[in-house]
Amino acid sequence: MVFAHDTELSLAAVVDLINTDDQGEERLTDPDVLAAFVARHRFSGRHERTEAELRAVRALRPRLRRIWEVDEDEVVEIVNALLRQGAALPQLVRHDDWPYHLHATPLDAPLADRMAVEAAMAMVDVVREGELRRLRICEFPDCGAVLVDLSKNRSRRFCDSGCGNRAAVNAYRARRAAQPRA
Template structure:
């Protein structure tokens, strides 16, 4: 995918955020402010100072809205859901350089909450993906016991598992064993 650093980073951030949801088959990945802070730090979300319980609740709501975009049945539904999410944010595009990253775009307003920040930057990244006609790159893992999401960045759009080392390997071993038994 011919996207710059900021778009690739935002797409990875939205995937990681959605995969903290119990809706993807695991436990709550953001059970407290400590985990939210760890997420903010690991994803290098800039401009975030103090976090409150309200931030945690708002980020969880944004996370579920993004999850609905990933599991939408078609591009029209994804567009509708993403437009609804983006309409709730104050988008203020600006060029920036920080933390050793090259010049890139930020879309969140300077005084936005963490949820608005994530909704704006990650929402615009997903919007660019849809505009480029790449909605089919938004996927859910094909492993029968996994509902995690991912963005298929392969050239031929052939990725089917959220992680080739866990789900992919497990499914390949199971298929191999089934062939051996047959």
């Protein structure tokens, strides 16, 4: 494990959230899809299931994606702004079947605020560990999805959308095409 368990879960949720905007194709299409996202990533607390909440979560994505595109100093500016705007006050909590972990906003804070602060808290760990190079953009042509490389040797190059398989198939086909015909 590269980071604490809750940090890795938060990073996975951030990646998944950012990638719901798939090069202009909207995957968070309605409040029910957002509710499924919230359930899948086990966000606790207030969830209104409204169009306004959906718009607020969608508006968060570009701010989070920017973290993958800038240098460390600007990452810190973004993270600090998210923490300030969310009025973050880190506390250890235990709920459901989770062991103690950090929450930095009250459970009744708006969902988008809790998502922003949770993402920022995860990025605090990434910055403090000097591991920003683990935040990557998929190398498959025309993909653009973000990923977090949690492999030991920092070798992950492709997102979870099948790009690694497509790259392997393309490489295989290129090798086959380069071989002389018998």
